Amino acid sequence: MITSLLAATDLDRTLVHSARAAGPQVAGPVLGLERVRGVVTAQLTRRCAARLGELDRRALWLPATTRSVAEYRRLDLEGRLGVAPPFVVCAGGGVLLTGGELDGDWSAVVRDRLAGVAPIGEVADVLVRHLARLDVAGPVRDADGCFLVVRVRWPAGWLEELAAECDVRGWRVVAHGEKVHVLPAALTKGAAVEEVRRRTGARRVVAAGDSPLDADMLEAADAGIQPVDGRLHTAGRGFAHVAVTTTTGLAAGEEIAAWLLAQTEV
Ligand SMILES: [Mg+2]
Structure with missing residues (x-):
């Protein structure tokens, strides 16, 4: 597969938000992705979902989440967004899904990388x-x-x-x-994103993320975006090549999806 643009993105508090992290009311319908004990733990606006669908058509969208595989699958992006990303990074880089299935080659690489650390x-x-x-x-x-x-x-x-x-x-x-x-310490999203870049031959990598666990992925990307109310930004971590949203919560999810889409025209 040759795709010139790889768009690696965190999910929670970057593109999807819990009810608690939803921020100010947004115009238009909201799509629920996950509820835990009756509380919405992941949702995004329809507009954001449509932009991600378009992103997936124009580039290689690579969700790179801290969620476990089971937690990621619960979002059911294929059923709800009609999008089935060919690669997904789960567990903060510890797991790579290819075609929705566990990638054994990457698991072996991770085992090697972690061979020297305590179990x-x-x-x-x-x-x-x-x-x-x-x-x-x-x-x-x-x-x-x-x-x-x-x-x-x-x-x-x-x-x-x-x-x-x-x-x-x-x-x-x-x-x-x-x-x-x-x-x-050696488990990073950035390493898994680099593996997908290598396998796909993508020439340009853009990234989006909100937390310190996304820092290495943002830093290594050619360009990126982080939410203004994210943990990384509020902790004072910025990068010259990483933009900052003007909005928060669900609106920031839309803004980030729009920014990613605009990168397909760069
Ligand atoms: Mg996050």
Whole structure:
């Protein structure tokens, strides 16, 4: 497959938003993608969905999400958006889906890249020990065996102490609000995006993302965009080649989709 433009995008809080992250009311219909216990956890506007459909026709759209494979499949992009991206990066780069199926070659590459770091079970024990100090038992969720996620309110210093113990094991800690990700330092979305670029021979890569877990993917892209209210931007992380939206929430999702579409004409 020869596609000149590869558009790698995060999903949550970049193109799809939970009810809580939806921001100001937008004009036009909204398409729900996921509900958890009756609460909308992923939605986008119809206009945004239409733009992504157009993007998928004009370029190689590569969703690159922190979601596990099961969480990604729950969005049912094919059923709801009529779009079946040929490649999807899940679990923060730990899993590549090709044609909707697990790509064993990439899994082997990831295993090699992570050969020198502590196994997930050992790091889970470290995390559980630190959680016990807060009287929190979890639940600690593991994303396809690639990394750990927990929701917790932590006191000053807790995160740093956890990070220090993870660091010596080759793992890093990235916190978004109360969501704490503990992942191998060598596990990145950017590496998986680069693999897809290599396989497809794409000449130009553009990227969109909101969080510190998207930073390496944005940094490596030829151009990119991040939401003005994203964790990365509010933490003061910017890149000369990465634009910033003027809108927030669902409207920013539309703005990002429009920006990506405009890149197909560059
Ligand atoms: Mg995100």
